[in-house]
Amino acid sequence: MIELTEERRDALTELLNIGFGRSIACLAEMIGIFIRISVPSVRLVRPREIVDILAQAEVDRHEITLIQQSFRGEFNGEAVLALPGKSGHTLARMLESDCGFRPDMEPDKLHMEVLLELGNIVIGACLGKFAEILDSLLSFNPPQIFQDNIRLDRLKQAVSFPDYGALLILTSFRLEREEVTGYMFIFISSEFLETLFTSVDRFLDDLK
Amino acid sequence: MTAPLECARMQPDFSQIIQSVNMGILVLDKNLRIVFWNRWMEEHSRLRSGEVLGRDIMELYPNLEKKGFRWKAETVFKMGNFAFFSQQLHSHLIPLHLARYLTADFEQMQQNATLSPLRDPLGRVEYLCVSIEDATDSVIYRERLESAKKDLEVMSLTDPLTNLPNRRHLMETLEREISKHGRQKRPLSIAILDVDHFKNINDSHGHMIGDKVLAGLAGIFPRHLRTYDFVARYGGEEFCVVLVNTAMEEALFVMERLRAAVENETFHHEGKDIRLTISIGISSNGSSGDMSMDRMLNSADKALYRAKNTSRNRCEVAPAITPL
Numbered sequence: 059m060i061e062l063t064e065e066r067r068d069a070l071t072e073l074l075n076i077g078f079g080r081s082i083a084c085l086a087e088m089i090g091i092f093i094r095i096s097v098p099s100v101r102l103v104r105p106r107e108i109v110d111i112l113a114q115a116e117v118d119r120h121e122i123t124l125i126q127q128s129f130r131g132e133f134n135g136e137a138v139l140a141l142p143g144k145s146g147h148t149l150a151r152m153l154e155s156d157c158g159f160r161p162d163m164e165p166d167k168l169h170m171e172v173l174l175e176l177g178n179i180v181i182g183a184c185l186g187k188f189a190e191i192l193d194s195l196l197s198f199n200p201p202q203i204f205q206d207n208i209r210l211d212r213l214k215q216a217v218s219f220p221d222y223g224a225l226l227i228l229t230s231f232r233l234e235r236e237e238v239t240g241y242m243f244i245f246i247s248s249e250f251l252e253t254l255f256t257s258v259d260r261f262l263d264d265l266k
Numbered sequence: 267m268t269a270p271l272e273c274a275r276m277q278p279d280f281s282q283i284i285q286s287v288n289m290g291i292l293v294l295d296k297n298l299r300i301v302f303w304n305r306w307m308e309e310h311s312r313l314r315s316g317e318v319l320g321r322d323i324m325e326l327y328p329n330l331e332k333k334g335f336r337w338k339a340e341t342v343f344k345m346g347n348f349a350f351f352s353q354q355l356h357s358h359l360i361p362l363h364l365a366r367y368l369t370a371d372f373e374q375m376q377q378n379a380t381l382s383p384l385r386d387p388l389g390r391v392e393y394l395c396v397s398i399e400d401a402t403d404s405v406i407y408r409e410r411l412e413s414a415k416k417d418l419e420v421m422s423l424t425d426p427l428t429n430l431p432n433r434r435h436l437m438e439t440l441e442r443e444i445s446k447h448g449r450q451k452r453p454l455s456i457a458i459l460d461v462d463h464f465k466n467i468n469d470s471h472g473h474m475i476g477d478k479v480l481a482g483l484a485g486i487f488p489r490h491l492r493t494y495d496f497v498a499r500y501g502g503e504e505f506c507v508v509l510v511n512t513a514m515e516e517a518l519f520v521m522e523r524l525r526a527a528v529e530n531e532t533f534h535h536e537g538k539d540i541r542l543t544i545s546i547g548i549s550s551n552g553s554s555g556d557m558s559m560d561r562m563l564n565s566a567d568k569a570l571y572r573a574k575n576t577s578r579n580r581c582e583v584a585p586a587i588t589p590l
Binding site for chain 2: 084158159160161162163167170171174175178179182183186190197198200201
């Protein structure tokens, strides 16, 4: 029952692609720049594998900004937006100048606030759309930020992964002109996979 | 009459819950006009529901404009996402009275606030719910904890007598600098200095004066060292200076200047004038940039020994290190 069949994987990939497409569209609209995205990859992983996967994704460039947000509903999990190198700073600067979100705060706090809001919108838009297509609703906890020289060896401590297996969804985006890349990881704990797969099956049945 | 209705008549009115929860709940329409204001909001804002219903929240609380509230509210209506105002970044969303009186660390209640979409049966976001949690207590505890932690950190790395970094701090710094300088093939020198005949000061003036002299000596170090030199109490009457990006020749120049300054200084304690001198041993990581902490300390120590055995009040340098 809780098996990631080819059919389920394709459906999840497509649904998340729609969700991610929507969140990137929101982001692109805010900063007015074309953003390239990759097709999400969906797989079942063990927590130990996650750090290796992050390493393969070249996330480890000494400096990285992580924005993490957990969600709950029919399925619980957490999403992490990873912005390697100067990507976080560049994106925050672009948002501050272009999108009209200009709260009156000290520069350091403003920078954090903008990054948190960026993560909140990208993660919320993607998962919101994904849940909506599956006829479900998600609630979100406040996003958290991990910044400044988080190295991969500390990533494991910074982001709390469940002990059991998880569904990992990995996708990335890149801004055309600026040196900005980003990755989004979504973990859905295995205890919720049955519910999730039931929803996916129902969605597939409706298509048939 | 059917059974379910009977049942419904027996049940208490659960909508009371929203009035009795320990949390502020208010609802806004698309024009940001207030359409709901729970009792908690009444109590903490001192504004009755009847006074605020139908009013534009941006007019009622002009500070919201500065917090980017309008922008976030628009994203909730447009995209149906959640939005947050964290206490750590905003301290509060709406100025509300404190619910505690004994400690007045803050003028306003500290808050975490969440904006969430309220949907009609077709899934369209028609209203926006703002929920506000009083975070004042946890903020006070967190701040106390953080300040205690900071004090402890400083204490664990500071020598109480001289207020200089202690041996533990020295070891940590030295280990880090040696590895950094080794990696980047940059010169690094260290100097161990020892007060000459310190036992005599203790014997003739007493330990109390001896301690004061050590503290006074430590106090003049910064004036005669460069801003980026790191000086720590190594133990007893011994001190250690870490000279980053500094080759032997320059290190000798800096330490010789310090030695002369100490020689010319008079320490006054309880009407007594006390003069003292120091002996210094210096070692460098050499051109190879490759040296362990133990080897560096060891060769500086040996150089110090030679300074002590010749005439004291002098600097001695360790012979150039050849890599192992």
